[in-house]
Amino acid sequence: MSCASALSHARTSIVLGRRNTVHAHRRSSVVSRATTEKTSTPMKLAFLGCGIMGVPMAKNLIAAGHDVTVWNRTESATKPVVEAGATLAKTASEAARAADVVFVMVSTPEAALAVAHAAKEGLSSGKGYVDVSTVDAGTSRAIAEVVRSTGAEFLEAPVSGSKKPAEDGALIFLCAGDEGLYTRCTDPLDVMGKAHFFLGDVGQGAKMKLVVNMIMGSMMGAFAEGLTLADKSDLSQETLLQVISLGAIASPMFALKGPSMVAGNYPPAFPLKHQQKDMRLAIALADELAQDMPVAAAANELYKRARRDGCDDEDFSAVLKAVKK
């Protein structure tokens, strides 16, 4: 077990975790995993949603020794998780009944709310429901209401990080809601992620996630325009990637996606339809707050065009195709 050390910001409370560094700032706190150690106290968990993200997340929970019951709307998608050792449930409520804490990772706000209603019958006092899908704050509050009406606790915990971080247990969880449940979930969050923040009341995690993805979507739009402009200017795109990698705008995202974009490949890690959903939800949040977002709004138009052109299930970097057009 590694030693935990304390870091502090001004006027912060400091908590030393079992194997973590914990530092708090105002109403939010962040926990960063200080080790790759995967020890855990086995918990009875359910995992609902076996898409690109759900499968590796559930498999990591199983690999860490948790007892996982799995459900997915389309049963065939549960196969890799069942093969890894999960118990298959026929319905969301059956999965929820079998577990102490339920994790949910589905596509859209509508899907997340539908799953909460479907799981409701299996929830009761003493249980926890953690929705890690990317949704808007209003939907998250609606899910919280459904969950809490059963006596169960609710945590929203959308994630930053894509398919590879999900496989590597290196996601970043943006949590808000019932703090007792957050504390109870320390081990599963450590298994699936490299850091977790607690941001306060339900909605704050959802909003943080939308802000981050709005920035990411705008960055990708600008990157796609840069690659296209370089090409049309008789500049090598590979050289552009090298220049970017050495300067102030270097980013893991450009380094990861750039070479495949130059090659015209867009294997789906983060589907473009989900990025456009997140741009739409972030813009709606800005609308509520009467904030101008001209850059994000322009980027959103590119994603909408790419969707119309059939790029829904390609990686969001396929926005390059809309720019080129």
Ligand SMILES: NC(=O)C1=CN([C@@H]2O[C@H](COP(=O)(O)OP(=O)(O)OC[C@H]3O[C@@H](n4cnc5c(N)ncnc54)[C@H](OP(=O)(O)O)[C@@H]3O)[C@@H](O)[C@H]2O)C=CC1
């Ligand atoms: N991919 C990524 O890099 C990241 C994605 N996210 C977010 O995580 C969530 C999941 O993403 P990802 O795994 O990529 O998505 P996928 O499109 O791969 O999977 C979507 C999942 O949602 C399920 N689903 C869709 N509609 C319903 C419904 N009405 N009822 C029940 N289940 C439904 C699907 O079930 P079925 O198999 O039956 O269709 C599937 O399990 C999204 O909110 C996304 O924005 C967050 C961070 C990174």
Ligand SMILES: O=CCCC(=O)O
């Ligand atoms: O919501 C998707 C996030 C993808 C990422 O953080 O790389």
